[in-house]
Amino acid sequence: MDLGLNEQQELLKNAARDFLENECPESLVREMEEDERGYSPDLWAKMAEQGWQGLLVPEEHGGAGFDFLDLCVLLEEFGRALVPGPFMSTVLGGAVPIMVAGSDEQKAEFLPKIASGDTIFTLALTEPSARFDEQGVQAQASVSGNDVTFNGTKLFVSDANVADYLIVAGRSGQGVTLGIVATDQPGVEVTQLQTIARDKQCEVKLNDAKGQLLGAEGQGWNLLQPVIQRYTVAECAYLVGLSQMDFEIAVDYAKERVQFGRPIGSFQAIQHKCADMVTDVDGSRFIMYKAAWSVATDQPADDTQMAVNMAKAWTSEATRRVVAHGQQIHGGIGFTKDYKIQLYFRRQKRAELAFGDSDYHRELVAQQLGI
Amino acid sequence: MDWSDSPDQATFRKEVHDFIRERLPGPYRGKLEGGDGESDGETFTVGWQADRKSDDPERRDTAVQWATALAEKGWIAPHWPKEYGGAGLSVMEQFIYNQEMAKAGAPSVGGMGVSLLGPTVIVHGTDEQKEQHLPKILSGEVAWAQGYSEPGAGSDLASLQTRADRDGDDYVINGQKIWTSGAQYADWLFALVRTDPEAPKHRGISFITMDITTPGITVRPLTDMGWNQPFNETFFEDVRVPARNLVGDENRGWYIGMTLLDFERSGISGAVEYQRTLDNLIEFLGSDEGTEVTRQDLDTVRLEIADRRIETEILFNFAFRIVSMQNRGMVPNYEASVNKLFGSELHQRLSRTGNKAFGLYGNLWDREVGPMGAHFVRDYIGSVPHTIFSGSSEIQRNVIATRGLGLPRG
Numbered sequence: 001m002d003l004g005l006n007e008q009q010e011l012l013k014n015a016a017r018d019f020l021e022n023e024c025p026e027s028l029v030r031e032m033e034e035d036e037r038g039y040s041p042d043l044w045a046k047m048a049e050q051g052w053q054g055l056l057v058p059e060e061h062g063g064a065g066f067d068f069l070d071l072c073v074l075l076e077e078f079g080r081a082l083v084p085g086p087f088m089s090t091v092l093g094g095a096v097p098i099m100v101a102g103s104d105e106q107k108a109e110f111l112p113k114i115a116s117g118d119t120i121f122t123l124a125l126t127e128p129s130a131r132f133d134e135q136g137v138q139a140q141a142s143v144s145g146n147d148v149t150f151n152g153t154k155l156f157v158s159d160a161n162v163a164d165y166l167i168v169a170g171r172s173g174q175g176v177t178l179g180i181v182a183t184d185q186p187g188v189e190v191t192q193l194q195t196i197a198r199d200k201q202c203e204v205k206l207n208d209a210k211g212q213l214l215g216a217e218g219q220g221w222n223l224l225q226p227v228i229q230r231y232t233v234a235e236c237a238y239l240v241g242l243s244q245m246d247f248e249i250a251v252d253y254a255k256e257r258v259q260f261g262r263p264i265g266s267f268q269a270i271q272h273k274c275a276d277m278v279t280d281v282d283g284s285r286f287i288m289y290k291a292a293w294s295v296a297t298d299q300p301a302d303d304t305q306m307a308v309n310m311a312k313a314w315t316s317e318a319t320r321r322v323v324a325h326g327q328q329i330h331g332g333i334g335f336t337k338d339y340k341i342q343l344y345f346r347r348q349k350r351a352e353l354a355f356g357d358s359d360y361h362r363e364l365v366a367q368q369l370g371i
Numbered sequence: 372m373d374w375s376d377s378p379d380q381a382t383f384r385k386e387v388h389d390f391i392r393e394r395l396p397g398p399y400r401g402k403l404e405g406g407d408g409e410s411d412g413e414t415f416t417v418g419w420q421a422d423r424k425s426d427d428p429e430r431r432d433t434a435v436q437w438a439t440a441l442a443e444k445g446w447i448a449p450h451w452p453k454e455y456g457g458a459g460l461s462v463m464e465q466f467i468y469n470q471e472m473a474k475a476g477a478p479s480v481g482g483m484g485v486s487l488l489g490p491t492v493i494v495h496g497t498d499e500q501k502e503q504h505l506p507k508i509l510s511g512e513v514a515w516a517q518g519y520s521e522p523g524a525g526s527d528l529a530s531l532q533t534r535a536d537r538d539g540d541d542y543v544i545n546g547q548k549i550w551t552s553g554a555q556y557a558d559w560l561f562a563l564v565r566t567d568p569e570a571p572k573h574r575g576i577s578f579i580t581m582d583i584t585t586p587g588i589t590v591r592p593l594t595d596m597g598w599n600q601p602f603n604e605t606f607f608e609d610v611r612v613p614a615r616n617l618v619g620d621e622n623r624g625w626y627i628g629m630t631l632l633d634f635e636r637s638g639i640s641g642a643v644e645y646q647r648t649l650d651n652l653i654e655f656l657g658s659d660e661g662t663e664v665t666r667q668d669l670d671t672v673r674l675e676i677a678d679r680r681i682e683t684e685i686l687f688n689f690a691f692r693i694v695s696m697q698n699r700g701m702v703p704n705y706e707a708s709v710n711k712l713f714g715s716e717l718h719q720r721l722s723r724t725g726n727k728a729f730g731l732y733g734n735l736w737d738r739e740v741g742p743m744g745a746h747f748v749r750d751y752i753g754s755v756p757h758t759i760f761s762g763s764s765e766i767q768r769n770v771i772a773t774r775g776l777g778l779p780r781g
Contacts, residue, residue, distance in 0.1 A: 271772030
């Protein structure tokens with residue numbers, strides 16, 4: 001038993017922190033909020049040089065062959081730096097489904113291009129019902145041999161505006177069915193949504209959109225489970241890094257801000273908020289890594305599912321408490337657009353909602369407890 | 372990161388696990404056999420100390436049997452170095468030992484002598500003090516109580532006023548201690564006393580030991596709000612204690628006493644206990660017996676139960692983190708306070724949630740009648756002091772903020 005990082009993970013973490021401090025400063029984060037694409041192709045290419053898009057991808061397909069827990073170490077740093085762009089969409093929403101469900105040909109075709117940074121993917125799962133369960137998948141899928149045609153509307157699809165391919169979940173007579181769908185076709189219509197985090201979530205209308213079948217027809221929901229588990233934990237990892245940084249900014253501010261002739265951090269009213277923040281951040285980190293470890297080491301399926309649900313249930317709410325304290329400690333200045341703390345507050349909400357908030361996952365925990 | 376045992380850890384865990392099942396005496400096996408034991412919301416663990424002085428010969432025998440079994444393995448003081456009669460276990464082995472003992476609900480033996488006085492004497496005591504005290508702690512012959520708090524010195528412990536004035540080869544002690552847990556079952560007392568009233572408050576305190584039967588000491592049990600008597604007021608009236616009973620240098624007692632306080636805060640037993648409590652609650656709610664006393668609108672509580680389970684997972688990780696750090700040779704800083712703070716507050720939430728499941732039946736105090744032996748209603752009372760003793764939640768948050776996060780002191 002050991003709750004520390006190993007040497008390789010320490011190296012990855014430190015390298016990522018150094019890289020992102022230089023390459024993904026606050027100014028870039030702000031610029032990308034207003035940018036139509038929402039990401040910097042230059043940064044994207046440099047990240048690929050670091051091997052990050054291919055971190056999980058097996059070496060035979062041009063990746064680094066690291067495990068999922070290692071990826072979470074990296075994503076914690078992404079949360080800390082608020083890295084904008086389609087990284088999670090491509091890795092969790094593209095590489096992972098192909099690694100889970102793809103044929104040898106599909107792996108050989110797509111994984112090297114993901115690892116090299118040449119291809120952007122995203123997962124088109126949710127619909128206007130905004131459900132995360134199997135019933136939420138109502139878009140139609142028609143299968144013919146290895147081809148599949150989709151009709152319907154996908155909503156809250158991250159980064160579809162820049163994605164080359166979508167992993168689409170639809171429903172045929174045999175059940176949920178997955179396909180890899182190129183976006184440069186007339187049957188795919190993408191509209192950006194304006195969101196709280198100014199990330200690039202989109203509505204995607206599929207009108208006879210053609211793609212290739214991913215996995216067997218009707219097996220899509222089963223195949224998606226490891227994808228959803230990993231994506232959910234990845235969002236937790238991002239939240240851990242985000243809330244850690246929000247907390248650090250708030251503590252630094254409390255040490256510097258003087259009122260009544262002394263730093264506000266000398267007042268117990270502020271100190272106790274800070275103590276609660278570190279408790280929430282640390283609690284989030286370890287419950288997230290427990291889930292990541294469970295996934296990465298293939299623990300019994302029931303245990304892993306429980307670990308994932310507990311992680312997102314806790315992390316979603318704990319990090320919300322953290323960023324709320326971060327705002328309160330800053331007072332008025334924190335409410336201004338120019339000051340950085342609000343960047344964290346808004347992005348926390350996106351990740352809190354992604355793949356289900358606390359209430360959603362708490363209910364699943366209750367069901368698994370048998371109550 | 373790894374939540375599983377290494378092969379060595381698994382082997383040691385099995386050794387502890389098997390030993391408990393082989394040797395734990397019958398009367399202590401309640402929790403081992405699926406119940407929640409006889410937990411009656413007692414605020415301090417005085418079970419073994421109370422048993423060894425019980426009027427009931429069976430309880431006395433049970434206490435002796437268990438102590439004898441542990442002593443054979445050197446497991447009365449598993450964390451003490453071997454040269455002093457401990458088992459010299461590594462921090463990870465100690466953790467596993469504590470976890471398995473907690474899982475089985477096996478009482479620890481030796482109380483404050485093993486946990487605090489012994490380690491303090493090992494670090495700061497003279498050879499004579501080691502020879503005098505350590506063997507008797509390990510044999511169970513002498514039980515210890517701790518005299519730190521006073522009526523006027525709670526969270527501000529360093530303001531303590533009990534005086535120890537040097538007179539020839541003795542100190543003469545006058546004053547009052549309070550919350551002296553288990554003093555009514557103890558043979559010896561270790562205390563913080565003021566030896567220099569002129570010095571700054573932290574620098575005029577000494578650490579001293581005394582036979583609790585020394586003339587002038589009066590121990591008066593206090594009844595708590597749950598009708599238990601876990602602790603006492605202890606009065607000192609011209610109590611003459613030999614100066615050689617001082618542990619460490621005169622006026623250095625504060626620092627000697629604080630050496631080991633963090634050990635009170637790195638435990639795993641809380642998480643193990645809450646997990647068992649939740650398992651028992653969920654099983655009971657699904658049983659026929661449980662259905663009769665469960666509120667009709669249980670839906671209002673089920674998500675709270677899920678939250679308590681998740682929070683228990685958080686608490687496990689806080690404990691795992693501390694032992695992971697120690698195992699890597701690091702010294703936990705604010706992490707032990709986080710563990711104590713979160714665990715004690717969770718304890719209160721858990722008792723409230725559990726009791727809530729039973730509606731009006733949550734009134735019933737009688738073990739024979741109340742749901743689950745009235746466990747939750749009693750724990751609702753019993754958990755009250757957990758956010759107060761060993762450093763209140765407010766003090767823990769202060770420690771986290773100042774020592775951990777470097778915020779300026781007020």
